[in-house]
Amino acid sequence: MKKSIYHIAISVLLTGALLVPVKKSMAGNEDRAGQAGAAELLVNPWARSSGWGGVNTANGKGLDALYTNVAGLAFTERTEVIFSHTQWLKGTGINIASFGFTQKIGETGVLGLSVMSMSLGDIMIRTIDQPEGGIGTFSPNLMNINLSYAKAFSAAIYGGINIKIVSESVADIGATGIAIDAGIQYVTGPTDNVHFGISMKNVGPNLNFSGDGFTFRGTMTGNDVTHTISERSVPFELPSLINIGAAYDFNLSKDHKLTAAANFTSNSFTKDQYIFGMEYNFMNYLMLRGGYVFEKDIFEKAKRTTALTGACAGISIQAPLNKEKGSTISIDYSYRATDPFDGCHTIGARINL
Numbered sequence: 001m002k003k004s005i006y007h008i009a010i011s012v013l014l015t016g017a018l019l020v021p022v023k024k025s026m027a028g029n030e031d032r033a034g035q036a037g038a039a040e041l042l043v044n045p046w047a048r049s050s051g052w053g054g055v056n057t058a059n060g061k062g063l064d065a066l067y068t069n070v071a072g073l074a075f076t077e078r079t080e081v082i083f084s085h086t087q088w089l090k091g092t093g094i095n096i097a098s099f100g101f102t103q104k105i106g107e108t109g110v111l112g113l114s115v116m117s118m119s120l121g122d123i124m125i126r127t128i129d130q131p132e133g134g135i136g137t138f139s140p141n142l143m144n145i146n147l148s149y150a151k152a153f154s155a156a157i158y159g160g161i162n163i164k165i166v167s168e169s170v171a172d173i174g175a176t177g178i179a180i181d182a183g184i185q186y187v188t189g190p191t192d193n194v195h196f197g198i199s200m201k202n203v204g205p206n207l208n209f210s211g212d213g214f215t216f217r218g219t220m221t222g223n224d225v226t227h228t229i230s231e232r233s234v235p236f237e238l239p240s241l242i243n244i245g246a247a248y249d250f251n252l253s254k255d256h257k258l259t260a261a262a263n264f265t266s267n268s269f270t271k272d273q274y275i276f277g278m279e280y281n282f283m284n285y286l287m288l289r290g291g292y293v294f295e296k297d298i299f300e301k302a303k304r305t306t307a308l309t310g311a312c313a314g315i316s317i318q319a320p321l322n323k324e325k326g327s328t329i330s331i332d333y334s335y336r337a338t339d340p341f342d343g344c345h346t347i348g349a350r351i352n353l
Helices: 002-022 070-075
Strands: 079-088 094-105 109-119 141-152 157-169 174-188 194-203 215-219 226-230 241-251 256-267 273-282 286-295 308-322 327-338 344-352
Touching (some): 070 141, 070 157, 070 174, 070 194, 308 344
Antiparallel strands (some): 079 094, 079 344, 109 141, 157 174, 174 194, 215 226, 241 256, 256 273, 273 286, 286 308, 308 327, 327 344
8 A cells, every 4th residue: 555655656746847847838829830940859750659649658668659758668678679761741752760779777777869860852942043943952951869768666657858959950051959858657557557657848948040051241331341241040949748648458368458548748839639549469469550639620621730630550560589588570560641642651670689
């Protein structure tokens, strides 16, 4: 009884600790849409979690949980490696390459490193004098580098923190900053089949662009001398958010498990989201999942403010590498429906050593 009370008390304290720093930043609403930058921080590059809409804030495990709740990294048993490729809004030429690595350190700690790079393709250079282009192209570069640490505080409470470097640049203009994610997961129930989780994401100082692209040659008023003049860009905020989720495992038999999950996402600069999903697991060899991401006006095309229409699905096929050590390899795929374009497709390979 005392142990149960202790777990609940720790969960309440950790939840409060997460909510206090973001209370001010989460005061936004949908009327602020478009006022934040670094929108790539809202893109989930991992196949397993995106296959059911990122609903697994409460029960995400391993590196794939990094996007929804960094606390899930604490479930890494030894070493985990993931490679992932995403065709984002297929037809636009946007591609995302991701790599992640986690390593258990000590008995309860896990250290993680991941990189997400988004390629937007070649864009025609156009100027006032040459609006039709023909003078070359440029390629924007968007990259997030994550350094994470997660820990099992007990058999029921897991927590983690992630520090990310956000980088955006073109040929002569760039912006670099730091953001923080943090989260906790609480596991309970007769067979550890009840899960709760909360996480905050993308909390950090404002960013602003700088570089030679903001300079030009001109003259000052009342002065004929030519100078190099530099302009300043307006700082922009990061798209902070809070995830609150719950999940329940239905252990149908020794070989079959069905998981139902729900999640609420409070966004600072876009509409809040309600996510529902389910996953079927057959002996950890085959996993099928699906979900729906609901937000205001999602069914009305004229009012919808996102290309993602909500429906998503995914599949994982996993095979053992070494049964004695429990090593596995898996192929993961997810699809997210969009309108317009031809959806978002993510395929990844995961190795547990």
